[in-house]
Structures are given as structure tokens and as C-alpha cells.
Amino acid sequence: MMDADLEKLLQNDDTFKQFLAEEFDDRVYANNIIQGRAISETLARLADGINLLDKELHGQVCVLQMMQTRINSLKASVERIQQHIVEPYFKIMTRTAQLRRLQVVENDLRVVTKGRREVENQAQKMLAQGMETQNQTQVGTALQVFYNLGALITTVEEVVNKVRNNLTSSVKEALDPTTLSQAQPNTGTGGPGRAAMPTPGNTAAWRATLWTRMEQLMDHIYSACGQIHHLQKVLAKKRDPVTHVCFMEELVKDGNVCIASFWDSVTSILTQEFAQAVQGSTFLKQAFEGEYPKLLRLYNDLWSRLQHFSSASSNMPAVSMMSQMEPSFSLFPSSGDEFSLSPEQALKKSLAPFETAYLSRSLSRLFDPINLVFPSGARNAPSKEELASIAKTIGSELSVASVDVGLTITVAKNVAKTVQLYTAKCEQLLATKTEASQLCDPVTPAQQRNAVMVNSLFQLYQAVSKIVEGLRSPPPVAIDAISTGLQGTLALMNSALDPLLDAIQLELENYIFKMHSEDFTSSTLSRDIADSPDAPCSGYIQDMQKFITGVEKSYISLYECKDIVFERLIFFIGRLQVIIEFAVGPLCHKVSDLGRSYKLLRSFRPMLFQTPEDIVNNPSLGESLPFSVVLHYLFSRAPIELKYPHEVAGWSLSFYSQWLDEHESEEEKLALIRGTLEAYAQSVRSRGEKEFASIYPIMLRILQAASV
Numbered sequence: 001m002m003d004a005d006l007e008k009l010l011q012n013d014d015t016f017k018q019f020l021a022e023e024f025d026d027r028v029y030a031n032n033i034i035q036g037r038a039i040s041e042t043l044a045r046l047a048d049g050i051n052l053l054d055k056e057l058h059g060q061v062c063v064l065q066m067m068q069t070r071i072n073s074l075k076a077s078v079e080r081i082q083q084h085i086v087e088p089y090f091k092i093m094t095r096t097a098q099l100r101r102l103q104v105v106e107n108d109l110r111v112v113t114k115g116r117r118e119v120e121n122q123a124q125k126m127l128a129q130g131m132e133t134q135n136q137t138q139v140g141t142a143l144q145v146f147y148n149l150g151a152l153i154t155t156v157e158e159v160v161n162k163v164r165n166n167l168t169s170s171v172k173e174a175l176d177p178t179t180l181s182q183a184q185p186n187t188g189t190g191g192p193g194r195a196a197m198p199t200p201g202n203t204a205a206w207r208a209t210l211w212t213r214m215e216q217l218m219d220h221i222y223s224a225c226g227q228i229h230h231l232q233k234v235l236a237k238k239r240d241p242v243t244h245v246c247f248m249e250e251l252v253k254d255g256n257v258c259i260a261s262f263w264d265s266v267t268s269i270l271t272q273e274f275a276q277a278v279q280g281s282t283f284l285k286q287a288f289e290g291e292y293p294k295l296l297r298l299y300n301d302l303w304s305r306l307q308h309f310s311s312a313s314s315n316m317p318a319v320s321m322m323s324q325m326e327p328s329f330s331l332f333p334s335s336g337d338e339f340s341l342s343p344e345q346a347l348k349k350s351l352a353p354f355e356t357a358y359l360s361r362s363l364s365r366l367f368d369p370i371n372l373v374f375p376s377g378a379r380n381a382p383s384k385e386e387l388a389s390i391a392k393t394i395g396s397e398l399s400v401a402s403v404d405v406g407l408t409i410t411v412a413k414n415v416a417k418t419v420q421l422y423t424a425k426c427e428q429l430l431a432t433k434t435e436a437s438q439l440c441d442p443v444t445p446a447q448q449r450n451a452v453m454v455n456s457l458f459q460l461y462q463a464v465s466k467i468v469e470g471l472r473s474p475p476p477v478a479i480d481a482i483s484t485g486l487q488g489t490l491a492l493m494n495s496a497l498d499p500l501l502d503a504i505q506l507e508l509e510n511y512i513f514k515m516h517s518e519d520f521t522s523s524t525l526s527r528d529i530a531d532s533p534d535a536p537c538s539g540y541i542q543d544m545q546k547f548i549t550g551v552e553k554s555y556i557s558l559y560e561c562k563d564i565v566f567e568r569l570i571f572f573i574g575r576l577q578v579i580i581e582f583a584v585g586p587l588c589h590k591v592s593d594l595g596r597s598y599k600l601l602r603s604f605r606p607m608l609f610q611t612p613e614d615i616v617n618n619p620s621l622g623e624s625l626p627f628s629v630v631l632h633y634l635f636s637r638a639p640i641e642l643k644y645p646h647e648v649a650g651w652s653l654s655f656y657s658q659w660l661d662e663h664e665s666e667e668e669k670l671a672l673i674r675g676t677l678e679a680y681a682q683s684v685r686s687r688g689e690k691e692f693a694s695i696y697p698i699m700l701r702i703l704q705a706a707s708v
Contacts, residue, residue: 006052006056009052010049015042015045015046015049016049116149119145119149120145120146120149120151122145123141123142123145123146124142126138126139126141126142127139127142127143127146127155127159130142131159131227131230131231132227134226134227134230136230136233136234136237139230139231139234140234140237140238143155143156143234143235143238143247144238144240147240147247147250152247152250152251153250153251156231156235156251156258156259157258159231160228160231160258160259160262161258163224163227163228163262164224164262164265164269166220166224167220167221167224167266167269168269168273170217170220170221171217171220171269171270171273172273173213174213174214174216174217174220175213175273175274175277175284176277177277177280177281177283177284180206180209180210180213206283207287207291210284210287211291211294214295214298215298218298218299218301218302221266221270221302222302222305222306224266225262225263225266225306225309225331226309228259228262228331229309229331231259232248232259232331234247235247235248235251235259236248260333261333262331263331263332263333263343263346264333264346266347267346267347267349267350270347270350271349271350274288274350274351275350275353278353288351288354289354289357289358289361290358290361292351292354292355292357292358293358293400293401293403293404293407294403295351295354296348296351296355296403296404296407297403297404299347299348299351300403300404302347303344303347306331309331309332310331310332310343355407359410359411359414362397362401362411362414363414363417363418365393365397366393366394366397366414366415366417366418367418367421369386369389369390369393370390370418370421370422370425372386373386373390374425378429379429379449380452381426381429381449381452381453381455381456382456384459387456387459387460387463388463390418390422390460390463391460391463391464391467394415394418394463394464394467395467395470397411397414397415398411398412398415398467398468398471402471402472402474405475408474408475408478409475409477409478409481411478412474412477412478412479412481412482413478413481415464415481415482415485416481416482416484416485417485418485419460419464419482419485419486419488419489420485420488422457422460422489423457423485423488423489423492426453426456426457426492427492429449429453430449430450430453430492430495430496431446431447431449431450432499433446438503439503439504439507439551443558447500447558448558450496450500451558451559453496454493454496454497454559455558455559455560457489457492457493457496458493458559458560459560460489461486461489461490461493464482464485464486465486468482468483497559504551507547508544508547508548509654509657511543511544511547512544512657513653513654513657514543599624600624600625600626600629603620603624603625604625604629604633607625607630607633612634612637612694612695612698613698615630615634615698615702616698616701616702616705618630621702621705622705622706626666626669627666627670627702627703627705627706628666628669628670628673630702631670631673631699631702631703632673634695634698634699634702637695638693638695638696638699639693639695641680641683641684641693642680642693642695642696643676643679643680644656644676645672645673645675645676646659648675648676648679649672666706670703670706670707673699673703674703677696677699677700677703680692680696681696
């Protein structure tokens with residue numbers, strides 16, 4: 001065959017391609033060359049073409065010679081192979097024909113076949129006994145026999161299938177409503193359709209038998225898993241003494257997954273059999289749905305017992321025979337992707353329908369008492385007995401669900417929904433209009449109803465909190481869920497208290513404003529009426545004390561959650577900052593509970609008896625005593641020309657008080673005071689006066705100290 005490059009050259013060359021045409025005529029070609037008078041050039045070109053063809057022919061001849069040599073060598077090799085094969089072939093053919101004519105072999109064949117059956121039977125008995133007693137020596141010996149007979153894989157499959165079938169039979173028997181009825185004493189034959197139902201009055205015994213069988217079923221499942229795990233261990237350890245092949249590798253090599261898939265078979269059997277059983281028996285369905293936590297506890301106990309089957313008690317070869325790693329084996333399949341079920345989840349999958357039904361009933365049991373005490377159009381809060389019933393239901397549901405972490409979390413979320421439902425029902429009955437914030441005798445019906453509703457919410461909050469505290473090792477997620485629901489209850493309680501407490505705060509501030517009109521220069525000061533004859537007491541303090549005492553007696557006493565009310569009131573009172581201790585006594589039995597505001601008051605009181613010069617050198621200045629508080633006090637000791645900041649700004653006293661509450665930054669307060677002092681200095685200059693008030697330089701020094 002011509003080289004492809006040479007052939008392409010001849011076809012593309014104008015001189016050579018004429019020779020490749022089928023209609024080529026050498027005479028016509030020669031005449032054309034002569035007439036064209038290009039004889040020398042054409043001859044040179046033709047000489048080049050002839051050289052190319054000579055080279056190609058030489059190459060082809062070399063290849064043919066090489067092929068001829070190789071063909072001769074191949075023929076010689078075939079002849080040698082023929083000499084080695086023909087003679088043994090004819091000998092085998094001859095001897096085969098001779099064996100066919102030997103009748104004596106038939107008896108030997110019968111003996112061999114009978115012996116094989118006896119060996120197989122003995123091995124089967126040994127294997128069955130070893131599996132039952134979990135004797136590794138017996139199982140290993142039996143497996144070695146079947147390996148020698150070439151039946152290892154078949155035997156292992158038969159053993160696994162037998163265990164699987166026995167487990168299926170055990171599940172069917174445990175869930176068979178017919179045999180459950182027959183197991184009861186004094187049970188009649190019954191009519192059609194009654195065989196699967198307990199007789200009237202015999203339900204308790206029927207259920208007791210059912211749960212006894214369920215416990216026995218868990219034992220059967222554990223036993224079946226134990227047998228397969230035992231077989232798995234022996235296969236992983238056992239090696240043929242001649243070939244040193246591991247039996248587990250032999251199974252894996254042929255793609256056998258009967259052992260690896262056994263756990264999937266167990267979960268599949270449970271799922272299918274439970275579904276079929278409850279479909280054919282209403283009583284079974286009611287029993288499993290109503291007592292789902294009991295069934296779940298049996299499953300959890302079974303799973304705990306099965307855990308040691310996943311431990312690294314021995315080594316199993318890896319799936320790949322080429323791998324040198326020998327990971328610890330387990331009865332349970334390794335987890336796949338993130339969407340696959342874990343072995344425990346797969347086990348509990350058969351209970352999913354019962355869990356759904358139980359949780360639905362549980363939520364209904366939680367909601368029903370609340371809907372019962374809050375009928376449509378109700379205007380009254382539940383009684384303490386009704387609240388106790390609701391709390392008892394919540395405690396019962398959480399206690400029953402404590403058998404499982406997952407169930408506890410789900411029921412806890414239902415409890416949170418229950419608390420939220422109760423809170424929402426109470427919220428609908430709360431009064432939020434002006435009648436809820438009036439401070440006048442007698443207490444309005446709206447205020448009484450709000451107090452009753454807040455007390456009801458507080459009682460539920462306390463009851464549920466006590467139940468949660470009594471739980472044994474509850475999961476944090478469950479606690480968080482219930483706490484979230486209770487936070488909503490507290491939020492509603494605070495919201496219900498807001499109108500009343502806001503009104504009390506406003507009234508207290510009005511009493512405080514009266515101090516600015518009090519004549520502190522009078523030598524006849526009123527006396528405290530609370531066994532303190534030596535303590536001077538202003539009139540506005542007496543009025544405020546009477547108001548606080550009346551509020552505590554008429555309004556605060558209505559609420560059981562006094563800690564919450566006092567905490568809110570203490571916050572309001574603390575912001576007033578200048579109330580003396582006896583006035584807030586009815587609301588705060590420990591005045592130190594006022595916190596920072598009380599400490600500020602204690603630091604401020606000695607300053608009332610100090611001169612301005614002493615105040616500048618007071619070590620508490622800037623520490624426990626803010627600069628702005630001291631400067632405001634010095635305004636009260638300044639002459640009339642040095643006006644207060646709110647007077648310079650043209651604000652009312654109430655607006656200035658509100659401004660101070662809203663602007664807690666010390667820098668903002670000092671900036672306002674600095675502007676006031678600058679306005680005073682400007683007014684002195686404008687009047688042509690040469691001296692400032694004596695307290696003015698002291699206030700400037702305090703301002704300068706504050707800016708350092």
C-alpha cells in the first residue's frame with residue numbers, strides 16, 4: 001500500500017496527477033511535451049517522480065520481507081504447540097472413552113454423594129447449634145466445611161434468610177389480634193368481626209397481653225441481631241488454612257450483601273408489619289397511638305441493648321480486597337449522605353404514624369382544658385382549680401414524654417403553644433382603655449378584671465416553672481421552648497400593668513414637682529408621722545407618702561405578683577432620685593433595692609449641709625455624684641439672676657423633667673448647663689456689672705473638672 005504522504009503529493013502535483021488519471025495516454029502526453037518545447041524540464045520532473053517511486057517500492061519490499069520472517073516464525077511456533085497438544089488430547093479422548101465403560105465407578109459415586117450429604121447434614125447441625133449458642137468454634141468449623149464444599153455463599157444466605165424469616169414470623173405473631181384474643185381466659189368463640197377485638201370489660205387484660213408480647217418481640221429482635229452479628233464476627237475472623245482467604249472477603253468479592261443489608265431488613269419488616277397490623281385492627285391502632293411513649297420506651301431500651309453490636313469488638317476486612325485497612329465492623333450500615341436516616345432513625349421509622357397521632361392527641365389534651373375555661377364570650381378568668389387542672393395536664397404530658405429526648409422536645413413545644421394559647425385568651429379579656437389607668441376610689445371594674453387576669457397568668461407561670469424545675473435532666477432545647485412561651489406570659493403581664501404603673505409614675509412626678517414651691521427656709525417644718533419625730537419632713541413628702549400608701553392598699557394589693565409590680569415601681573421611683581426613705585417604704589421594704597438611684601441619694605444627702613467650697617472638694621464629685629446633679633443643686637443656692645437651665649431655655653418644669661429623663665448622657669446635661677452659665681455671664685456684662693455671683697466661679701470650676 002502506497003504511503004499516504006506520497007499519494008497525496010502525486011495527486012496534488014500538476015505533472016504527476018496526469019499519470020493517475022484512468023484515461024491517461026502516453027502518446028498524447030509525449031506529443032504535448034514536444035509541442036510545448038518543455039522537454040528538459042519535464043524529463044527532470046519525471047526523474048524526480050521515478051526516484052520517489054523507487055524509494056516507496058524499496059520500503060514496501062522491506063516491510064514484506066519482515067512480515068514474511070514473522071509469518072515463518074509464527075508457523076514454527078504453531079507447529080511446536082501442536083506437537084504439545086495433539087498427543088495429550090488423544091490420550092484424554094482415549095481414556096475418557098475407557099472410563100465410560102467402567103461400571104464399577106457408579107458405586108463409588110453413590111458412596112461419595114451419600115458422604116457429601118452426611119457431611120452437609122452434620123455441618124448444618126453444627127452451624128445451627130453454634131448460631132443458637134453463639135459458639136464461634138462450632139460456627140467457624142461448619143463454615144470451613146461449606147467453604148471446602150464450595151457452598152459457603154449459599155449457606156450464609158440461607159442462614160441470614162432463616163433468621164429474617166423467623167423474625168418476620170415473630171413480629172406477625174406478636175401483632176396478631178386473633179391470637180391475642182385467644183390468649184385471654186374465658187374468651188368465647190365470638191362472631192364474625194369480633195375475633196380481633198377484646199370483649200367488653202376485658203380490655204385491660206387484652207392490653208397487658210399485648211405489651212407482654214411487645215416486650216418478648218424486642219427480645220426476639222435482639223436475639224436475631226445477635227445471631228447475625230455473631231455470624232459476621234466469625235466470617236471476619238475465619239480464614240482458610242490453605243489459601244488464607246478470609247471468608248468475609250469471599251462474600252464481598254462476589255457482591256453478596258445479605259449481612260450488610262440485614263439491619264435494613266429488620267427496619268423494613270417492622271414498618272410493614274406494624275402498618276398491616278393496625279390497618280386490620282382498630283384496637284391495636286388505638287393501643288399504640290394512645291400508649292405511644294410506652295412503645296417508644298421499648299424501642300429505646302432495645303436500641304440501648306443493640307449498641308454493643310456497633311462496637312469494635314473485632315476486625316472485619318474492608319470491602320476492597322486490595323485495601324490494607326481493616327475497619328471495625330458493625331451490624332449497622334455506615335451512614336450515607338446527610339439526607340439518609342441513621343440506624344436509630346430507621347428503627348423508629350416504623351413508629352412515625354403512631355407518633356404523629358399521639359402528638360396530635362397530646363396537643364388536644366393540652367388545648368381542651370383551656371378552651372373549656374375560655375368559652376366563646378367568656379369574661380371571667382379561670383378559677384384556681386381550673387388552673388391546677390391545666391397545670392396537671394401539662395405536667396402529665398411532660399412526664400410521660402420524658403422516656404425519649406426527641407419526644408420531650410416535641411411535647412415541650414406543644415406546652416409552649418399551650419402557654420401561648422392561654423396568654424392569648426387572657427389578652428382578649430384585658431382592658432386597655434382609660435378606665436384601666438384611673439387612680440380614683442373605688443377601683444374600677446376594668447382594673448379589678450385586669451388584676452384577676454394578671455394573677456391568673458402569674459399562677460400559670462409559677463405552675464409551669466415549677467413543673468419544668470421538677471423535670472429530670474430535660475434537654476436544653478425543651479427548656480428553651482417552654483421558656484419562650486413563658487416569656488410571652490411575662491410580657492403580657494407587664495403590658496397589662498403598664499397603664500396603671502404609668503399613671504402612678506405620672507402622679508409621683510407631679511408630687512415631686514411640688515418641692516420647687518416648698519418653703520425650705522421656714523423654721524417650722526412638719527414632722528414625720530412614722531415614729532421619727534426628729535426627722536424634718538416637707539409637706540410634699542407627706543402628700544406623696546399618703547398617695548403611695550393608698551396606691552399600695554387599693555391597687556398593688558390586688559396583684560399576687562408583687563415582686564414584678566414592685567420591680568417596675570422601684571424603677572420608676574429610682575429615677576426620681578430625691579425621695580426620702582420613709583416615703584417609699586410601702587412600695588419597697590428594702591430601700592437599698594433601688595440600686596444606683598438609692599446610692600446616689602445617699603451620697604447627695606451630706607451635700608445639703610456643705611458649703612459650695614466644700615462641695616468642690618467633695619471626693620464623691622464625679623464618682624458617685626454626677627457633675628450635673630451637683631450643678632443643679634448649686635443653682636438652688638444661687639441668686640435669682642442666675643436662672644435655672646429650663647428658665648433660660650423657656651421650658652416648663654415638667655418638660656425639663658421629661659428632657660432630663662430622655663437625655664441620660666452626662667455630656668448633654670453639662671452642655672445645657674454650660675450654655676446657661678454663659679447666658680448669665682453675658683447678662684452681667686450687658687448690665688455693666690463688674691462682679692459675678694460668688695457661686696458662679698465655683699460652678700465654672702466644677703464644669704472645668706467635668707471636662708478633664
